[in-house]
Amino acid sequence: MALQIWDDFPTIQTKLTALTPYLIEAARIKQPAVNERVQSLLRHGGKLIRAGLFYLFSEFGPDQNEERLQAGAAAIELLHLATLIHDDVIDQAPERRGTQTVHTRVGNRNAIYAGDLLFTLYFDQVLKSAETFNDIAVNTHAMHGILDGELDQYDLNYHLKETVDQYLKEIEGKTAKLFALACAQGAKLAHADMIIVESAEQIGRSIGLAFQILDDVLDYTGEQQDIRKPILQDIQQGIYTLPLLFALEAQPEKLRPYLKRGIQLTETDLQTIQALVTKSDGVAQARTMANELTDQALLDIKMLPETPARQALETLTRRLLQREQ
Amino acid sequence: MALQIWDDFPTIQTKLTALTPYLIEAARIKQPAVNERVQSLLRHGGKLIRAGLFYLFSEFGPDQNEERLQAGAAAIELLHLATLIHDDVIDQAPERRGTQTVHTRVGNRNAIYAGDLLFTLYFDQVLKSAETFNDIAVNTHAMHGILDGELDQYDLNYHLKETVDQYLKEIEGKTAKLFALACAQGAKLAHADMIIVESAEQIGRSIGLAFQILDDVLDYTGEQQDIRKPILQDIQQGIYTLPLLFALEAQPEKLRPYLKRGIQLTETDLQTIQALVTKSDGVAQARTMANELTDQALLDIKMLPETPARQALETLTRRLLQREQ
Structure with a gap:
């Protein structure tokens, strides 16, 4: 991922680097063709600005429970990813982050369901991160x-x-x-x-x-x-x-x-x-x-x-x- | 709604009749054109089979907390509705339950987002019904x-x-x-x-x-x-x-x-x-x-x-x- 923007913020960059494999696992989809596209979208980028901001603000709190924070950061990025996949179907965008969009490869039908599934995966992470x-x-x-x-x-x-x-x-x-x-x-x-x-x-x-x-x-x-x-x-x-x-x-x-x-x-x-x-x-x-x-x-x-x-x-x-x- | 199938099950029919206005309120969407279609889908039908089964099985438990059960029944129907709206976009179905489908009137874009929004409304009801x-x-x-x-x-x-x-x-x-x-x-x-x-x-x-x-x-x-x-x-x-x-x-x-x-x-x-x-x-x-x-x-x-x-x-x-x- 394109994490250079975080070069001068080593603590955040370290956390985002650790988040990447976690995110790839959390966004895993059973069906190979659909999974391949979603994983490619994750691998090709994203500066993880939202997750980075999440981590920056987490430093203002006393409780650095790594697991809970990682789930919270992943939740934000998964929600973002779900909306992007549906946006791309709607705009019929051929590419995102320099890689083919989900619907381009597996059709609108599966891209819509993949977005829906990512909303579910987002909620799974919300459940992991939430205390109340x-x-x-x-x-x-x-x-x-x-x-x-x-x-x-x-x-x-x-x-x-x-x-x-x-x-x-x-x-x-x-x-x-x-x-x-x-x-x-x-x-x-x-x-x-x-x-x-x-x-x-x-x-x-x-x-x-x-x-x-x-x-x-x-x-x-x-x-x-x-x-x-x-x-x-x-x-x-x-x-x-x-x-x-x-x-x-x-x-x-x-x-x-x-x-x-x-x-x-x-x-x-x-x-x-x-x-x-x-x-x-x-x-x-x-x-x-x-x-x-x-x-x-x-x-x-x-x-x-x-x-x-x-x-x-x-x-x-x-x-x-x-x-x- | 077409609740005749419940005619011989008066306790269930009473609960489903009470569920209907609750469901209509729980599925309310701010944007008038989109809301009109979703509400029409709700009004035109559905035997509420899933909610009815929910209520039938709830009678096997001792705790008849009306509010919680209503939220639970509504959750099931909202999840069903969300998937139907996306299914109709995918199949480009002109009608469902004898009324025009959401995308036919407000376009694929808004129907996709409306389905997404209904997943959210579903989760709102899940939160109301859940204890753990x-x-x-x-x-x-x-x-x-x-x-x-x-x-x-x-x-x-x-x-x-x-x-x-x-x-x-x-x-x-x-x-x-x-x-x-x-x-x-x-x-x-x-x-x-x-x-x-x-x-x-x-x-x-x-x-x-x-x-x-x-x-x-x-x-x-x-x-x-x-x-x-x-x-x-x-x-x-x-x-x-x-x-x-x-x-x-x-x-x-x-x-x-x-x-x-x-x-x-x-x-x-x-x-x-x-x-x-x-x-x-x-x-x-x-x-x-x-x-x-x-x-x-x-x-x-x-x-x-x-x-x-x-x-x-x-x-x-x-x-x-x-x-x-």
């Missing part, structure tokens, strides 16, 4: 929020009036909830003070929101090979992200005629849209919002007890959200 | 088995050598596991003796297997309007059920040439296959196997303590599996 029913309920609650975010997108599609607030609400569910869960569970399972657990949830949320916004910005600014998801398809389907929404506020008359083409949108139209969004300051405004969220996270991090973990968390947040100083 | 971590683990274990059964089908597709044993293993996961879970959880959550819980699981398994076999028989014998799932598509995809497997054993040379056409199979080919299966005794042999499983269930039921619940269970089993005396 409430620990489990926090997980179903987060999973509910994640799926709510995905379903909210449906109401928004093709709404040219989609506002920035609605976008934020949607990425809150789609991305931020899982980051918040990772951070809060790390603190909670290590028995950190309740006030730290709550703060961890807030910090995870801010980092998740900024992370998603920057990811959406990349769709407009990245080199072709950096673009991980075909945005043409998204825009055709009426899914508009923050840079486009800001550009739409600034230059509605220029952008609307293109967006209204919906499913008829061509690759050339898309290039025009990309150029308009970049020129109209949509990208810059989205970046500003990501920076504000990053600042908020850094502010909340500063309020945590002064420990090496806090320093590490601050450095990682800056790097992850491209605010290197 | 083990009660929860029994559920994840059953869910694992169900999905394993679905994925096992993949390995079997297009295998002309699929054996009866493999078919049984597959419907064990696909159908019998949920029946077994329903029966065992009913007994368990009412604090019945462990030996009754284990027996409940066995009985549920036998009933589930017989139920699925009879369902598969109907594909070959039912009037057109009774056929709930297009079997042409199944056979094209290499999914062979018991009547066809028995017929294939008896007359391989006649059936193989048709089956080998796979995706090229026409409606006319299918009629020929249906005629061959019916004539070749495949249907009769499948019915015999269902009857043997029913007898096994009835035998195990006879070993339960002699109570009105036992009598009701026996009568219901005979009716459900068309063994009216």
